[in-house]
Amino acid sequence: SSSLTEAKEFxxxxxxxxxLCNMVKTVRALLNNNSTVTVLRSGLHAIFNEKSLDVTKDxxxxxxxxxxxxxxxxxxxxxxxxxxxxxxxTDIRDLLSSxxxxxxxxxxxxxxxxxxxxxxxxxxxxxxxxLLSNVGKILTINxxxxxx
Numbered sequence: 267s268s269s270l271t272e273a274k275e276f277x278x279x280x281x282x283x284x285x286l287c288n289m290v291k292t293v294r295a296l297l298n299n300n301s302t303v304t305v306l307r308s309g310l311h312a313i314f315n316e317k318s319l320d321v322t323k324d325x326x327x328x329x330x331x332x333x334x335x336x337x338x339x340x341x342x343x344x345x346x347x348x349x350x351x352x353x354x355x356t357d358i359r360d361l362l363s364s365x366x367x368x369x370x371x372x373x374x375x376x377x378x379x380x381x382x383x384x385x386x387x388x389x390x391x392x393x394x395x396x397l398l399s400n401v402g403k404i405l406t407i408n409x410x411x412x413x414x
Contacts, residue, residue: 294358303352309409310349310401319400340372341397342392 296302313319320343344365351364375389377383 290358293361297356297358303356307349307352309405311402312351312409314346319397319404340368341393343372344368344394345397345401387391
């Protein structure tokens with residue numbers, strides 16, 4: 267039974283790795299197209315300028331009204347940094363390095379214990395997924411040209 271469990275975990279990791287590789291190939295192809303990157307950046311900037319993400323911001327602040335647990339909107343900072351790193355000739359490795367640096371600064375270093383890290387990492391992932399889902403939804407509805 268332990269071999270079966272290990273095999274299942276191995277298959278999950280392999281699928282995740284394959285999904286990541288396919289995603290990187292897709293993103294790399296998009297990053298090599300200057301007009302697509304320009305349109306995407308303008309769509310993303312428009313989302314921030316139009317304050318389309320206000321509902322998402324409210325969710326982040328609502329949960330952390332307690333001053334001890336107040337969290338600066340790390341996910342929005344990471345997204346803005348990622349967008350500012352996005353240029354017509356950006357390599358996927360540069361974007362991943364930028365995001366990795368932000369994670370190190372905002373999630374990993376502030377953790378004082380293993381439990382605190384797990385809580386912060388879990389919270390970050392939940393909110394990051396929510397933020398990206400909302401960005402994708404807004405781009406789909408209001409800025410279809412941003413998908414190239």
